[in-house]
Amino acid sequence: MRTGTTTPIEPGLPFTGPWLLAPMEGVTEPCFRGLVLARNPARELGGAFTEFVRVSDRALPEATLRAHLGDERFDAPVGLQLMGATHEHVAETARRAVAAGAPLIDLNFGCPARGALRGCAGSALLREPRALEQLTSVVVRAVPDTPVTAKIRAGFDDDTLLEDLARAAEAGGARMLTVHCRTRAEAYQPEVHWERIARAVAATRLPVCGNGGIADHADLTRMRTETGCRFAMVGHGALRDPWIFSGGCPSPREAARFLVEYATGLPQRRRVTRIKQLMRHWTAGALFGSAGYDQPERQRWLREPDPEQLIGYIEGAADMAVC
Numbered sequence: 001m002r003t004g005t006t007t008p009i010e011p012g013l014p015f016t017g018p019w020l021l022a023p024m025e026g027v028t029e030p031c032f033r034g035l036v037l038a039r040n041p042a043r044e045l046g047g048a049f050t051e052f053v054r055v056s057d058r059a060l061p062e063a064t065l066r067a068h069l070g071d072e073r074f075d076a077p078v079g080l081q082l083m084g085a086t087h088e089h090v091a092e093t094a095r096r097a098v099a100a101g102a103p104l105i106d107l108n109f110g111c112p113a114r115g116a117l118r119g120c121a122g123s124a125l126l127r128e129p130r131a132l133e134q135l136t137s138v139v140v141r142a143v144p145d146t147p148v149t150a151k152i153r154a155g156f157d158d159d160t161l162l163e164d165l166a167r168a169a170e171a172g173g174a175r176m177l178t179v180h181c182r183t184r185a186e187a188y189q190p191e192v193h194w195e196r197i198a199r200a201v202a203a204t205r206l207p208v209c210g211n212g213g214i215a216d217h218a219d220l221t222r223m224r225t226e227t228g229c230r231f232a233m234v235g236h237g238a239l240r241d242p243w244i245f246s247g248g249c250p251s252p253r254e255a256a257r258f259l260v261e262y263a264t265g266l267p268q269r270r271r272v273t274r275i276k277q278l279m280r281h282w283t284a285g286a287l288f289g290s291a292g293y294d295q296p297e298r299q300r301w302l303r304e305p306d307p308e309q310l311i312g313y314i315e316g317a318a319d320m321a322v323c
């Protein structure tokens, strides 16, 4: 679906628009990403990311990285996100990712999972700005012709190191800093502190991508206005409504069509879990609401154990008069 009609909006970065789809493990594999990228113009949804790719005791093979990037290309780029702590393995994986076609490498310094912390990766580095800087700089040197970006949370237990972390990413040579404005300790609590994004903007010359708590299309611009960030990134909001970037209002039929294409584009073994995971968040097209089905019907779909039956319900929604 590449038309080649859009150009990057920020020097040194490949993004074609100001809004970005967040990396989400178990969600932003090629199928979901492709469906979202196809439904939002590249001048709005300017880029997306793979889910994090964990690098532990060895560099990952190019084939694995190619699989994360997927076959389809869009006008908006898809950055490959790496999470690891061992410099040489992460650097070599970054080199292979570029060879596999990654237009950008993003480094994950925010994952709160215990496995990441045990391996001193992800949010573990939020306690050590110097270590964050060193890893960033090793990867930047490994892929000198490809932008490297860093994604942090506002801190580990609190936000006192936020400015140090922002400056560490800049000193390490990152080209953009994404700030998820919750700390690791705050997990995914509903309350968000966008002023932390403004603090990061003030602390660094890097373009900052603000992230955390964007609930609807209007919030994208509001976050930019209130914090001064250059880009804004959406996670949960895109699970509720993949059209959030363009502000489009899909009909219930279009919303159901997305779910059908998602279900059928996924490998058989993942279909039911993934589609149910998405349906738990879904609000697009008011498919379960005023324009479509009621909540008990959503619950019935969520309880359905038979994959064929579940897809049948969704296909029915995409075809029926209710839509």
Ligand SMILES: Cc1cc2nc3c(=O)[nH]c(=O)nc-3n(C[C@H](O)[C@H](O)[C@H](O)COP(=O)(O)O)c2cc1C
Binding pocket: 022, 023, 024, 025, 026, 027, 050, 051, 052, 081, 108, 110, 111, 151, 180, 211, 212, 213, 214, 233, 234, 235, 236, 237
């Ligand atoms: C299901 C899920 C998986 C996630 N996986 C990743 C990941 O692989 N890498 C990452 O940097 N952040 C990951 N995140 C965090 C998001 O990228 C984002 O920072 C977070 O959801 C905050 O944005 P939001 O408030 O718009 O959801 C994940 C979030 C969710 C909900």
